Amino acid sequence: MKENYLRGSMTTGGASSSGADTSPKKKGWPKGRKRRLLPKDSNAPKGPLSGYMLFMGDQREVLRQTQPGLAFHEITKLVAQRWAALDQIAKTKYLEAAEADKERYQKEMEEYQKTDAYKNFLQKQRKAETPSPPKKTRKENGEERKEEEEEEEEEPLNPHSALEIPIFTEEFLTHNKVREGELRQLRKSNTDYEEQNAILQKHIESMKSTVERLESETCQQRSNNAALQQHIETLRRTLARAFINLPLPGSEAAPTEETIDSYMVQLHSLIVNNPQQHQGLIQTVRGIVSQLALT
Known part of the structure:
Protein backbone atom coordinates (compact mmCIF):
# COMPACT_ATOMS: atom_id res chain seq x y z
CA MET A 1 0.00 0.00 0.00
CA LYS A 2 2.85 2.26 0.79
CA GLU A 3 4.35 1.72 -2.66
CA ASN A 4 0.97 2.30 -4.30
CA TYR A 5 0.52 5.53 -2.35
CA LEU A 6 3.96 6.78 -3.38
CA ARG A 7 3.31 5.85 -6.99
CA GLY A 8 -0.01 7.68 -6.94
CA SER A 9 1.57 10.77 -5.49
CA MET A 10 4.32 10.80 -8.12
CA THR A 11 1.75 10.24 -10.88
CA THR A 12 -0.36 13.13 -9.65
CA GLY A 13 2.66 15.48 -9.34
CA GLY A 14 3.91 14.54 -12.78
CA ALA A 15 0.54 15.19 -14.34
CA SER A 16 0.31 18.58 -12.74
CA SER A 17 3.83 19.46 -13.87
CA SER A 18 3.13 18.27 -17.36
CA GLY A 19 -0.07 20.30 -17.44
CA ALA A 20 1.78 23.39 -16.33
CA ASP A 21 4.39 23.00 -19.11
CA THR A 22 1.84 22.43 -21.88
CA SER A 23 -0.48 25.30 -20.88
CA PRO A 24 -0.93 27.88 -23.68
CA LYS A 25 0.99 31.16 -23.31
CA LYS A 26 -0.37 34.62 -24.06
CA LYS A 27 0.86 36.36 -27.18
CA GLY A 28 2.43 39.82 -27.22
CA TRP A 29 4.62 41.51 -24.63
CA PRO A 30 3.43 40.59 -21.10
CA LYS A 31 2.05 43.42 -19.00
CA GLY A 32 4.50 44.68 -16.37
CA ARG A 33 7.58 43.32 -18.11
CA LYS A 34 10.18 45.69 -19.57
CA ARG A 35 11.88 45.32 -22.86
CA ARG A 36 15.62 44.71 -22.94
CA LEU A 37 17.51 47.94 -23.67
CA LEU A 38 20.56 48.08 -25.86
CA PRO A 39 23.76 48.96 -23.99
CA THR A 130 21.36 39.07 -31.37
CA PRO A 131 18.23 37.40 -29.86
CA SER A 132 19.03 34.79 -27.20
CA PRO A 133 17.22 31.40 -27.26
CA PRO A 134 14.37 31.01 -24.75
CA LYS A 135 15.35 29.27 -21.51
CA LYS A 136 13.41 26.22 -20.35
CA THR A 137 12.88 25.99 -16.64
CA ARG A 138 10.81 23.97 -14.19
CA LYS A 139 11.30 26.18 -11.18
CA GLU A 140 8.54 27.49 -9.00
CA ASN A 141 6.59 30.58 -10.11
CA GLY A 142 8.27 32.85 -7.57
CA GLU A 143 11.83 31.83 -8.54
CA GLU A 144 11.01 32.00 -12.25
CA ARG A 145 9.69 35.56 -11.91
CA LYS A 146 12.81 36.56 -9.99
CA GLU A 147 15.06 35.18 -12.75
CA GLU A 148 13.12 37.08 -15.43
CA GLU A 149 13.44 40.32 -13.47
CA GLU A 150 17.20 39.85 -13.08
CA GLU A 151 17.61 39.18 -16.82
CA GLU A 152 15.52 42.17 -17.86
CA GLU A 153 16.89 44.66 -15.35
CA GLU A 154 17.35 48.07 -16.90
CA GLU A 155 20.66 49.81 -17.04
CA PRO A 156 20.80 52.77 -14.59
CA LEU A 157 20.35 56.15 -16.17
CA ASN A 158 23.30 58.45 -16.45
CA PRO A 159 22.58 61.55 -14.33
CA HIS A 160 24.69 63.68 -16.68
CA SER A 161 22.52 62.87 -19.71
CA ALA A 162 19.46 64.82 -18.55
CA LEU A 163 20.15 67.76 -20.82
CA GLU A 164 20.90 65.46 -23.77
CA ILE A 165 17.29 64.20 -23.97
CA PRO A 166 15.52 66.36 -26.57
CA ILE A 167 12.06 67.65 -25.73
CA PHE A 168 10.10 66.60 -28.82
CA THR A 169 7.10 68.84 -28.31
CA GLU A 170 5.32 70.63 -31.11
CA GLU A 171 6.35 73.97 -29.64
CA PHE A 172 10.00 72.94 -29.43
CA LEU A 173 10.04 71.64 -33.00
CA THR A 174 8.42 74.85 -34.26
CA HIS A 175 10.98 77.00 -32.43
CA ASN A 176 13.77 74.80 -33.76
CA LYS A 177 12.60 75.30 -37.36
CA VAL A 178 12.37 79.06 -36.81
CA ARG A 179 15.88 79.13 -35.36
CA GLU A 180 17.27 77.15 -38.29
CA GLY A 181 15.68 79.64 -40.70
CA GLU A 182 17.19 82.53 -38.76
CA LEU A 183 20.58 80.82 -38.81
CA ARG A 184 20.42 80.44 -42.59
CA GLN A 185 19.46 84.11 -42.89
CA LEU A 186 22.38 85.11 -40.69
CA ARG A 187 24.78 83.09 -42.81
CA LYS A 188 23.45 84.74 -45.97
CA SER A 189 23.75 88.19 -44.38
CA ASN A 190 27.29 87.35 -43.28
CA THR A 191 28.18 86.39 -46.87
CA ASP A 192 26.72 89.67 -48.17
CA TYR A 193 28.65 91.64 -45.57
CA GLU A 194 31.87 89.88 -46.52
CA GLU A 195 31.33 90.80 -50.18
CA GLN A 196 30.62 94.43 -49.27
CA ASN A 197 33.68 94.43 -47.03
CA ALA A 198 35.83 93.18 -49.93
CA ILE A 199 34.50 95.98 -52.18
CA LEU A 200 35.13 98.59 -49.48
CA GLN A 201 38.62 97.21 -48.97
CA LYS A 202 39.35 97.72 -52.67
CA HIS A 203 38.05 101.32 -52.44
CA ILE A 204 40.25 101.95 -49.41
CA GLU A 205 43.33 100.63 -51.22
CA SER A 206 42.48 102.83 -54.24
CA MET A 207 42.09 105.88 -51.97
CA LYS A 208 45.40 105.14 -50.28
CA SER A 209 47.20 105.00 -53.63
CA THR A 210 45.50 108.27 -54.69
CA VAL A 211 46.54 109.99 -51.46
CA GLU A 212 50.12 108.80 -51.90
CA ARG A 213 50.16 110.11 -55.49
CA LEU A 214 48.74 113.50 -54.40
CA GLU A 215 51.28 113.78 -51.61
CA SER A 216 54.08 113.10 -54.08
CA GLU A 217 52.72 115.76 -56.47
CA THR A 218 52.37 118.23 -53.57
CA CYS A 219 55.99 117.71 -52.57
CA GLN A 220 57.08 118.25 -56.18
CA GLN A 221 55.00 121.41 -56.42
CA ARG A 222 56.50 122.75 -53.20
CA SER A 223 59.96 122.15 -54.57
CA ASN A 224 59.07 124.01 -57.80
CA ASN A 225 57.59 126.90 -55.80
CA ALA A 226 60.77 127.15 -53.74
CA ALA A 227 62.87 127.25 -56.93
CA LEU A 228 60.62 129.96 -58.45
CA GLN A 229 60.77 132.02 -55.26
CA GLN A 230 64.55 131.81 -55.29
CA HIS A 231 64.60 132.87 -58.96
CA ILE A 232 62.33 135.86 -58.16
CA GLU A 233 64.63 136.98 -55.35
CA THR A 234 67.65 136.77 -57.68
CA LEU A 235 65.78 138.77 -60.35
CA ARG A 236 64.87 141.47 -57.81
CA ARG A 237 68.49 141.85 -56.70
CA THR A 238 69.66 142.04 -60.33
CA LEU A 239 67.08 144.73 -61.28
CA ALA A 240 67.77 146.73 -58.14
CA ARG A 241 71.50 146.82 -58.95
CA ALA A 242 70.87 147.63 -62.64
CA PHE A 243 68.43 150.53 -62.04
CA ILE A 244 70.11 151.93 -58.93
CA ASN A 245 71.46 154.96 -60.90
CA LEU A 246 68.12 155.68 -62.65
CA PRO A 247 65.68 157.41 -60.32
CA LEU A 248 62.15 158.02 -61.54
CA PRO A 249 61.30 161.50 -62.88
CA GLY A 250 60.19 163.68 -59.99
CA SER A 251 61.78 161.36 -57.42
CA GLU A 252 65.38 161.19 -56.23
CA ALA A 253 65.03 157.85 -54.43
CA ALA A 254 66.94 154.92 -55.96
CA PRO A 255 65.24 151.47 -56.12
CA THR A 256 66.11 148.75 -53.60
CA GLU A 257 65.27 145.06 -53.34
CA GLU A 258 62.27 145.92 -51.17
CA THR A 259 60.93 148.66 -53.51
CA ILE A 260 61.93 147.25 -56.89
CA ASP A 261 58.43 145.86 -57.55
CA SER A 262 56.67 149.24 -57.15
CA TYR A 263 59.57 150.96 -59.00
CA MET A 264 59.12 148.75 -62.08
CA VAL A 265 55.33 149.30 -62.04
CA GLN A 266 55.72 153.09 -61.97
CA LEU A 267 58.45 153.02 -64.66
CA HIS A 268 56.24 150.96 -66.94
CA SER A 269 53.31 153.35 -66.37
CA LEU A 270 55.42 156.42 -67.30
CA ILE A 271 56.70 154.84 -70.51
CA VAL A 272 53.33 153.54 -71.66
CA ASN A 273 51.29 156.67 -70.84
CA ASN A 274 53.70 159.35 -72.19
CA PRO A 275 56.16 157.74 -74.58
CA GLN A 276 56.86 160.98 -76.49
CA GLN A 277 57.69 162.94 -73.33
CA HIS A 278 60.07 160.32 -71.96
CA GLN A 279 62.14 159.38 -75.00
CA GLY A 280 65.40 159.85 -73.09
CA LEU A 281 64.13 157.63 -70.30
CA ILE A 282 63.11 154.96 -72.79
CA GLN A 283 66.58 154.94 -74.38
CA THR A 284 68.23 154.63 -70.94
CA VAL A 285 65.96 151.74 -69.97
CA ARG A 286 66.70 149.98 -73.27
CA GLY A 287 70.41 150.25 -72.64
CA ILE A 288 70.11 148.81 -69.14
CA VAL A 289 67.91 145.98 -70.36
CA SER A 290 70.30 145.16 -73.22
CA GLN A 291 73.16 144.92 -70.78
CA LEU A 292 71.11 142.57 -68.63
CA ALA A 293 70.42 140.38 -71.66
CA LEU A 294 74.12 140.28 -72.53
CA THR A 295 75.12 139.24 -69.04
Whole structure:
Protein backbone atom coordinates (compact mmCIF):
# COMPACT_ATOMS: atom_id res chain seq x y z
CA MET A 1 0.00 0.00 0.00
CA LYS A 2 2.85 2.26 0.79
CA GLU A 3 4.35 1.72 -2.66
CA ASN A 4 0.97 2.30 -4.30
CA TYR A 5 0.52 5.53 -2.35
CA LEU A 6 3.96 6.78 -3.38
CA ARG A 7 3.31 5.85 -6.99
CA GLY A 8 -0.01 7.68 -6.94
CA SER A 9 1.57 10.77 -5.49
CA MET A 10 4.32 10.80 -8.12
CA THR A 11 1.75 10.24 -10.88
CA THR A 12 -0.36 13.13 -9.65
CA GLY A 13 2.66 15.48 -9.34
CA GLY A 14 3.91 14.54 -12.78
CA ALA A 15 0.54 15.19 -14.34
CA SER A 16 0.31 18.58 -12.74
CA SER A 17 3.83 19.46 -13.87
CA SER A 18 3.13 18.27 -17.36
CA GLY A 19 -0.07 20.30 -17.44
CA ALA A 20 1.78 23.39 -16.33
CA ASP A 21 4.39 23.00 -19.11
CA THR A 22 1.84 22.43 -21.88
CA SER A 23 -0.48 25.30 -20.88
CA PRO A 24 -0.93 27.88 -23.68
CA LYS A 25 0.99 31.16 -23.31
CA LYS A 26 -0.37 34.62 -24.06
CA LYS A 27 0.86 36.36 -27.18
CA GLY A 28 2.43 39.82 -27.22
CA TRP A 29 4.62 41.51 -24.63
CA PRO A 30 3.43 40.59 -21.10
CA LYS A 31 2.05 43.42 -19.00
CA GLY A 32 4.50 44.68 -16.37
CA ARG A 33 7.58 43.32 -18.11
CA LYS A 34 10.18 45.69 -19.57
CA ARG A 35 11.88 45.32 -22.86
CA ARG A 36 15.62 44.71 -22.94
CA LEU A 37 17.51 47.94 -23.67
CA LEU A 38 20.56 48.08 -25.86
CA PRO A 39 23.76 48.96 -23.99
CA LYS A 40 24.82 52.59 -23.90
CA ASP A 41 28.34 53.70 -24.60
CA SER A 42 29.38 55.50 -21.43
CA ASN A 43 32.84 56.27 -22.87
CA ALA A 44 31.51 58.11 -25.95
CA PRO A 45 31.87 61.91 -26.12
CA LYS A 46 28.99 63.97 -24.87
CA GLY A 47 26.55 64.80 -27.69
CA PRO A 48 26.24 68.39 -28.97
CA LEU A 49 23.51 70.72 -27.75
CA SER A 50 21.48 73.09 -29.89
CA GLY A 51 21.32 76.83 -29.23
CA TYR A 52 17.87 76.44 -27.71
CA MET A 53 19.07 73.67 -25.36
CA LEU A 54 22.03 75.84 -24.23
CA PHE A 55 19.63 78.69 -23.55
CA MET A 56 17.34 76.29 -21.67
CA GLY A 57 20.23 75.13 -19.50
CA ASP A 58 21.03 78.70 -18.47
CA GLN A 59 17.43 79.72 -17.89
CA ARG A 60 16.56 76.54 -16.01
CA GLU A 61 19.12 77.34 -13.30
CA VAL A 62 17.87 80.92 -13.09
CA LEU A 63 14.24 79.82 -12.76
CA ARG A 64 15.09 77.21 -10.14
CA GLN A 65 16.68 79.91 -8.00
CA THR A 66 14.12 82.65 -8.58
CA GLN A 67 10.97 80.47 -8.80
CA PRO A 68 11.71 77.13 -7.12
CA GLY A 69 8.03 76.10 -7.03
CA LEU A 70 7.63 75.77 -10.82
CA ALA A 71 7.01 72.32 -12.31
CA PHE A 72 9.09 70.90 -15.16
CA HIS A 73 6.48 71.59 -17.86
CA GLU A 74 5.98 75.14 -16.56
CA ILE A 75 9.73 75.76 -16.72
CA THR A 76 9.84 74.42 -20.29
CA LYS A 77 6.95 76.63 -21.39
CA LEU A 78 8.43 79.74 -19.76
CA VAL A 79 11.85 79.08 -21.32
CA ALA A 80 10.23 78.70 -24.75
CA GLN A 81 8.48 82.07 -24.32
CA ARG A 82 11.72 83.77 -23.29
CA TRP A 83 13.53 82.24 -26.26
CA ALA A 84 10.87 83.54 -28.65
CA ALA A 85 11.19 87.06 -27.16
CA LEU A 86 15.00 87.01 -27.20
CA ASP A 87 16.69 89.55 -29.49
CA GLN A 88 18.78 88.46 -32.47
CA ILE A 89 22.13 89.40 -30.94
CA ALA A 90 21.58 87.25 -27.86
CA LYS A 91 20.31 84.36 -29.99
CA THR A 92 23.36 84.55 -32.21
CA LYS A 93 25.58 83.99 -29.17
CA TYR A 94 23.81 80.71 -28.36
CA LEU A 95 23.70 79.60 -32.02
CA GLU A 96 27.42 80.19 -32.40
CA ALA A 97 28.06 78.28 -29.18
CA ALA A 98 25.96 75.39 -30.56
CA GLU A 99 27.99 75.34 -33.78
CA ALA A 100 31.22 75.24 -31.76
CA ASP A 101 29.83 72.41 -29.62
CA LYS A 102 28.87 70.49 -32.76
CA GLU A 103 32.38 70.84 -34.17
CA ARG A 104 33.77 69.74 -30.82
CA TYR A 105 31.59 66.62 -30.82
CA GLN A 106 32.54 65.69 -34.39
CA LYS A 107 36.27 65.98 -33.63
CA GLU A 108 36.00 64.02 -30.38
CA MET A 109 33.83 61.36 -32.04
CA GLU A 110 36.33 60.90 -34.86
CA GLU A 111 39.12 60.40 -32.31
CA TYR A 112 36.98 58.10 -30.16
CA GLN A 113 36.07 55.83 -33.08
CA LYS A 114 39.76 55.00 -33.45
CA THR A 115 40.05 53.65 -29.87
CA ASP A 116 39.67 50.10 -28.55
CA ALA A 117 36.84 51.16 -26.24
CA TYR A 118 34.67 52.00 -29.26
CA LYS A 119 35.43 48.61 -30.87
CA ASN A 120 34.51 46.80 -27.64
CA PHE A 121 31.25 48.77 -27.48
CA LEU A 122 30.36 47.72 -31.04
CA GLN A 123 30.93 44.08 -30.10
CA LYS A 124 28.67 44.40 -27.04
CA GLN A 125 26.00 46.09 -29.13
CA ARG A 126 26.05 43.32 -31.73
CA LYS A 127 25.73 40.70 -29.01
CA ALA A 128 22.82 42.58 -27.46
CA GLU A 129 21.04 42.85 -30.82
CA THR A 130 21.36 39.07 -31.37
CA PRO A 131 18.23 37.40 -29.86
CA SER A 132 19.03 34.79 -27.20
CA PRO A 133 17.22 31.40 -27.26
CA PRO A 134 14.37 31.01 -24.75
CA LYS A 135 15.35 29.27 -21.51
CA LYS A 136 13.41 26.22 -20.35
CA THR A 137 12.88 25.99 -16.64
CA ARG A 138 10.81 23.97 -14.19
CA LYS A 139 11.30 26.18 -11.18
CA GLU A 140 8.54 27.49 -9.00
CA ASN A 141 6.59 30.58 -10.11
CA GLY A 142 8.27 32.85 -7.57
CA GLU A 143 11.83 31.83 -8.54
CA GLU A 144 11.01 32.00 -12.25
CA ARG A 145 9.69 35.56 -11.91
CA LYS A 146 12.81 36.56 -9.99
CA GLU A 147 15.06 35.18 -12.75
CA GLU A 148 13.12 37.08 -15.43
CA GLU A 149 13.44 40.32 -13.47
CA GLU A 150 17.20 39.85 -13.08
CA GLU A 151 17.61 39.18 -16.82
CA GLU A 152 15.52 42.17 -17.86
CA GLU A 153 16.89 44.66 -15.35
CA GLU A 154 17.35 48.07 -16.90
CA GLU A 155 20.66 49.81 -17.04
CA PRO A 156 20.80 52.77 -14.59
CA LEU A 157 20.35 56.15 -16.17
CA ASN A 158 23.30 58.45 -16.45
CA PRO A 159 22.58 61.55 -14.33
CA HIS A 160 24.69 63.68 -16.68
CA SER A 161 22.52 62.87 -19.71
CA ALA A 162 19.46 64.82 -18.55
CA LEU A 163 20.15 67.76 -20.82
CA GLU A 164 20.90 65.46 -23.77
CA ILE A 165 17.29 64.20 -23.97
CA PRO A 166 15.52 66.36 -26.57
CA ILE A 167 12.06 67.65 -25.73
CA PHE A 168 10.10 66.60 -28.82
CA THR A 169 7.10 68.84 -28.31
CA GLU A 170 5.32 70.63 -31.11
CA GLU A 171 6.35 73.97 -29.64
CA PHE A 172 10.00 72.94 -29.43
CA LEU A 173 10.04 71.64 -33.00
CA THR A 174 8.42 74.85 -34.26
CA HIS A 175 10.98 77.00 -32.43
CA ASN A 176 13.77 74.80 -33.76
CA LYS A 177 12.60 75.30 -37.36
CA VAL A 178 12.37 79.06 -36.81
CA ARG A 179 15.88 79.13 -35.36
CA GLU A 180 17.27 77.15 -38.29
CA GLY A 181 15.68 79.64 -40.70
CA GLU A 182 17.19 82.53 -38.76
CA LEU A 183 20.58 80.82 -38.81
CA ARG A 184 20.42 80.44 -42.59
CA GLN A 185 19.46 84.11 -42.89
CA LEU A 186 22.38 85.11 -40.69
CA ARG A 187 24.78 83.09 -42.81
CA LYS A 188 23.45 84.74 -45.97
CA SER A 189 23.75 88.19 -44.38
CA ASN A 190 27.29 87.35 -43.28
CA THR A 191 28.18 86.39 -46.87
CA ASP A 192 26.72 89.67 -48.17
CA TYR A 193 28.65 91.64 -45.57
CA GLU A 194 31.87 89.88 -46.52
CA GLU A 195 31.33 90.80 -50.18
CA GLN A 196 30.62 94.43 -49.27
CA ASN A 197 33.68 94.43 -47.03
CA ALA A 198 35.83 93.18 -49.93
CA ILE A 199 34.50 95.98 -52.18
CA LEU A 200 35.13 98.59 -49.48
CA GLN A 201 38.62 97.21 -48.97
CA LYS A 202 39.35 97.72 -52.67
CA HIS A 203 38.05 101.32 -52.44
CA ILE A 204 40.25 101.95 -49.41
CA GLU A 205 43.33 100.63 -51.22
CA SER A 206 42.48 102.83 -54.24
CA MET A 207 42.09 105.88 -51.97
CA LYS A 208 45.40 105.14 -50.28
CA SER A 209 47.20 105.00 -53.63
CA THR A 210 45.50 108.27 -54.69
CA VAL A 211 46.54 109.99 -51.46
CA GLU A 212 50.12 108.80 -51.90
CA ARG A 213 50.16 110.11 -55.49
CA LEU A 214 48.74 113.50 -54.40
CA GLU A 215 51.28 113.78 -51.61
CA SER A 216 54.08 113.10 -54.08
CA GLU A 217 52.72 115.76 -56.47
CA THR A 218 52.37 118.23 -53.57
CA CYS A 219 55.99 117.71 -52.57
CA GLN A 220 57.08 118.25 -56.18
CA GLN A 221 55.00 121.41 -56.42
CA ARG A 222 56.50 122.75 -53.20
CA SER A 223 59.96 122.15 -54.57
CA ASN A 224 59.07 124.01 -57.80
CA ASN A 225 57.59 126.90 -55.80
CA ALA A 226 60.77 127.15 -53.74
CA ALA A 227 62.87 127.25 -56.93
CA LEU A 228 60.62 129.96 -58.45
CA GLN A 229 60.77 132.02 -55.26
CA GLN A 230 64.55 131.81 -55.29
CA HIS A 231 64.60 132.87 -58.96
CA ILE A 232 62.33 135.86 -58.16
CA GLU A 233 64.63 136.98 -55.35
CA THR A 234 67.65 136.77 -57.68
CA LEU A 235 65.78 138.77 -60.35
CA ARG A 236 64.87 141.47 -57.81
CA ARG A 237 68.49 141.85 -56.70
CA THR A 238 69.66 142.04 -60.33
CA LEU A 239 67.08 144.73 -61.28
CA ALA A 240 67.77 146.73 -58.14
CA ARG A 241 71.50 146.82 -58.95
CA ALA A 242 70.87 147.63 -62.64
CA PHE A 243 68.43 150.53 -62.04
CA ILE A 244 70.11 151.93 -58.93
CA ASN A 245 71.46 154.96 -60.90
CA LEU A 246 68.12 155.68 -62.65
CA PRO A 247 65.68 157.41 -60.32
CA LEU A 248 62.15 158.02 -61.54
CA PRO A 249 61.30 161.50 -62.88
CA GLY A 250 60.19 163.68 -59.99
CA SER A 251 61.78 161.36 -57.42
CA GLU A 252 65.38 161.19 -56.23
CA ALA A 253 65.03 157.85 -54.43
CA ALA A 254 66.94 154.92 -55.96
CA PRO A 255 65.24 151.47 -56.12
CA THR A 256 66.11 148.75 -53.60
CA GLU A 257 65.27 145.06 -53.34
CA GLU A 258 62.27 145.92 -51.17
CA THR A 259 60.93 148.66 -53.51
CA ILE A 260 61.93 147.25 -56.89
CA ASP A 261 58.43 145.86 -57.55
CA SER A 262 56.67 149.24 -57.15
CA TYR A 263 59.57 150.96 -59.00
CA MET A 264 59.12 148.75 -62.08
CA VAL A 265 55.33 149.30 -62.04
CA GLN A 266 55.72 153.09 -61.97
CA LEU A 267 58.45 153.02 -64.66
CA HIS A 268 56.24 150.96 -66.94
CA SER A 269 53.31 153.35 -66.37
CA LEU A 270 55.42 156.42 -67.30
CA ILE A 271 56.70 154.84 -70.51
CA VAL A 272 53.33 153.54 -71.66
CA ASN A 273 51.29 156.67 -70.84
CA ASN A 274 53.70 159.35 -72.19
CA PRO A 275 56.16 157.74 -74.58
CA GLN A 276 56.86 160.98 -76.49
CA GLN A 277 57.69 162.94 -73.33
CA HIS A 278 60.07 160.32 -71.96
CA GLN A 279 62.14 159.38 -75.00
CA GLY A 280 65.40 159.85 -73.09
CA LEU A 281 64.13 157.63 -70.30
CA ILE A 282 63.11 154.96 -72.79
CA GLN A 283 66.58 154.94 -74.38
CA THR A 284 68.23 154.63 -70.94
CA VAL A 285 65.96 151.74 -69.97
CA ARG A 286 66.70 149.98 -73.27
CA GLY A 287 70.41 150.25 -72.64
CA ILE A 288 70.11 148.81 -69.14
CA VAL A 289 67.91 145.98 -70.36
CA SER A 290 70.30 145.16 -73.22
CA GLN A 291 73.16 144.92 -70.78
CA LEU A 292 71.11 142.57 -68.63
CA ALA A 293 70.42 140.38 -71.66
CA LEU A 294 74.12 140.28 -72.53
CA THR A 295 75.12 139.24 -69.04
